[in-house]
Amino acid sequence: MTNFIGDTHGQWKITRLQAVIGEPLENASHVRTEENAVHKSNAGIWTLRGFASNIRYTEKNEKEQLLAVQEGLGRQQATCAALIPIRKNEIWWALAQDERRAIFEKQSHHTELGLKYLPAIARKLYHCRDIGEPFDFITRFEYAPQHADAFEELVQALRKTEEWKYVDREIDIRLIRV
Amino acid sequence: MTNFIGDTHGQWKITRLQAVIGEPLENASHVRTEENAVHKSNAGIWTLRGFASNIRYTEKNEKEQLLAVQEGLGRQQATCAALIPIRKNEIWWALAQDERRAIFEKQSHHTELGLKYLPAIARKLYHCRDIGEPFDFITRFEYAPQHADAFEELVQALRKTEEWKYVDREIDIRLIRV
Structure with a gap:
């Protein structure tokens, strides 16, 4: 499990915390991450909690394309990040x-869209619906400052997809490394 | 979350507790169920814990067939049950x-096999891989005593499938209602 803790201090400074759709999240100035936390952190102002899992929609050919080009989180030059928790509706x-x-994929080209921005924009998905959290997923993106415009383009493109019509809560949290 | 607690007392008496493949589970005489438990129960001899989730492989036509005939757990006449925790390998x-x-489905006919025994044998799947449990899934089956042979047939058929070649730990727990 990974806890993303919104607080008054932390490794990442919040530059934007915006409710895109649905109920907002309380203001915080920083985010810190606690990996492998067994219990939910009750520290800080809020805690978003999720787990990495096996892939759920990605097919073999897409998986191979992704593996060939993607890079992990934590790259030295990736001083910009975004944390985007979303919830999808019951439909x-x-x-x-x-x-x-x-x-x-067929209507929203989710994987295809993400592939276009690899390896510049690294991405990791955390699941939270099944553990009773208020969001279904948290995606963390990391990129270097020179790819900030490309990231904006990716986020806007995702929000215009058929898939996003099912999103009923989304918070856009932008971060820079302290 | 649902906790299945193996103990010396409970609503269901264990009539068989057998390791089919892999490491066994400690002996217990009864199983009781705690629904919606936020924390893992440390009571009893062992606790198997999982959550119901959205469907992961079932397609629309199969889902409609299942919904048309399946019945839930907890039926009065269903005094026999099985609890089958399994783990699948890294491959x-x-x-x-x-x-x-x-x-x-194409090679193992998992849904098709289950459909054949509906509504006699009710089934519910709990997920546990993502919450750090020793098993990946727990399936609970419930049926009336006159369907015990049919259940045996279903379990044997599932174990012969291509899908089951990936199972590296399986415990077969049979229960009767006290």
Whole structure:
């Protein structure tokens, strides 16, 4: 489990904390990360908590393309980051696997979009729906300052997809490394 | 979250507790269930813990067939039950979604097999891999005594599938209602 703790101090300074859709999140000035925390941190102003898991929609050919070019979080030059927690509505979760996959890729080109910005924009997905958290997913992005415009373009493109019509809560948290 | 607690007392009496493959589970005489437990129960001899989630492989036509005939757990006449925790190996988890789906249904007929025994044998799947538990899944089955042979047939058929080649730990726990 990973805890993202919004607080008054931390390794990452918040430069924007904006509710894109739905209920906002309380203001905080910094975010720090606690990896492998067994229990939910009750420290700080808020804690977003999730776990990395196996891939849920990615098919073999896409997986191979991703593996060939993607880089991990924590790169030295990646001093900019975003933390984007989202929740999807009940209509999404009642869909069958093939229906969700069709919206995810055939209609929304989710993987294809992300691939376009690799390796510049590193991305990691955390799941939280199944552990009773207020969000379904948290995605963390990391990139160097010169790719800030490319990241903005990626985020805007994702928000225009068919898939995003099912998102009923989204917070956009932008960070710079202290 | 649901906790299945192996103990010296409980609503269900254990009639068999057998390691089918891999490390066994300590002996217990009864199982009791605690629903919606936030924390892992440290009571009893062992606790298996999991959460119900959205469907991961089932497609629209299969989902409709299942919904049309399946019945829930807790039926009065269903005095027999089985609790089958399994773990799949790393090869399975490294596969892409389409590869896992192909093994699950095209090669193993998992949903089709289960459908054959509905509504007699009710089934509920709990996930546990993502919360750091020793098993990946726990399936609970419930049926009336006259369907015990049919259940045996279903379990044997599942164990012969391509999908089951990826199972590296399985415990078969059979129960009768006290």
